[in-house]
Amino acid sequence: MKHSYLFGQPFILGLMLAASLSVPGTALANAPAAIVSTGPVMREAATPTTDIPGTVISTRDAQIRSEIEGRITWIAEVGDRVEAGEPLASLDDHLLQLELRSNAAQVARLRADIDVRKRQRQRLARLAKDNNMAEVELDQVEADIEMLQQDLAMAEVEQERTAYDLTRAKVPAPFSGVVVERAMSEGEYGSAGDILVRLVDTSSLEISVQAPLRVARFNAAGTAVSVESERGISLQTVRSMVPVGDERSRMMELRISLDNQDWLIGEPVSVALPEAADMQMLTVPRDALVLRDREQFVYAIGEDKKARKVRVQTAGGMGSRIAVEPLAGDLDPGTTVVIRGAENLREGQNVRILDDSLALYR
Secondary structure, three states: OOOOEEOOEEHHHHHHHHHHHOOOHHHHHHOOOEEEEEEEOEEEEEOOEEEEEEEEEEOOEEEEEOOOOEEEEEEOOOOOEEOOOOEEEEEOOHHHHHHHHHHHHHHHHHHHHHHHHHHHHHHHHHHOOOOHHHHHHHHHHHHHHHHHHHHHHHHHHHHHHHHHHHHOOEEEOOOOEEEEEEOOOOOOEEOOOOEEEEEEOOOOEEEEEEEEHHHHHHOOOOOEEEEEEOOEEEEEEEEEEOOOOOOOOOEEEEEEEOOOOOOOOOOEEEEEEEOOOOEEEEEEEHHHOEEEOOEEEEEEEOOOOEEEEEEEEEEEEEOOEEEEEEEEOOOOOOOEEEEEOOOOOOOOOEEEEOOOOOOOOO
8 A cells, every 4th residue: 555755754744734824823732742963053164145036048149141242042950960161051052153163254355455564575675776766665565564463463462352252152151050040031032141041059048147246356267156947956166257247237247168968959957146254143944934914034953852943145156955044033053943844833832853763655
């Protein structure tokens, strides 16, 4: 026969707890003892932290644009993975091929003209020794050759530019990544500067956090911070802090490195950022903190095995424990506080502390 368990005891103990809660406050002393699990109050050197939401992002997320105009003949599909240098899109290059041939013809014509002028210069140079008119013509030919050489240089530049544009008819991936969005399709005519695809590097990830300015001095590059997500809690390292805060929100950006690639871009996380220097503080297990009626408190258990409510103010979390400052009542190191079963306890209620050797079944 299969039993349901509460703190490792048969379910009947849970019924006893529920029965004890239905007894009026004046009869708490005669009610069955509530079954609870406890933990100690400790004084320890700790770093108060504050939990800030963050998001997993890619360090390389680019909108790839066309550098020339033309009709798109092929473009990568959404979800395609491409390596750096592989094509993301191809544009019709027929006009560029024709322009390149025209440039080549212009260069050849100018070189031919220069050759003709150079041979003419040689003939005039021989005549110029005895003929003044030949000297004038020689000067003119020299000037023509100089201008043709300048025209040739410009034509060669145009030829190189056309050849370069021809290479840009195939749009290469600037880095390895995945196509996550297409802005245009085959057959469309695009102009220079039009967005073709969005490419995201899914292997180079980090966390972006917008943090209050007050935590800046405690989160320099290299600081280890706790990151919590659906996959659990892990320690990561602050890669950089952008030392400029927004004047309205009073927030700044932190970038946190990720030590592995088992993350999804856009995944939400919670980052525990240090907000003060290390100090000696009272800490209790996180599960000991009770939030009820706009109050924060813990239940301390005295030698009489009765629950005593102690109002506290939290001062930051430290892993599985949280720092507290008592507001009403005493809380000393070594005091036993309720960590499970506190949700329905009442001031002065008798408790029965569950033996630590009995495992909690959840």
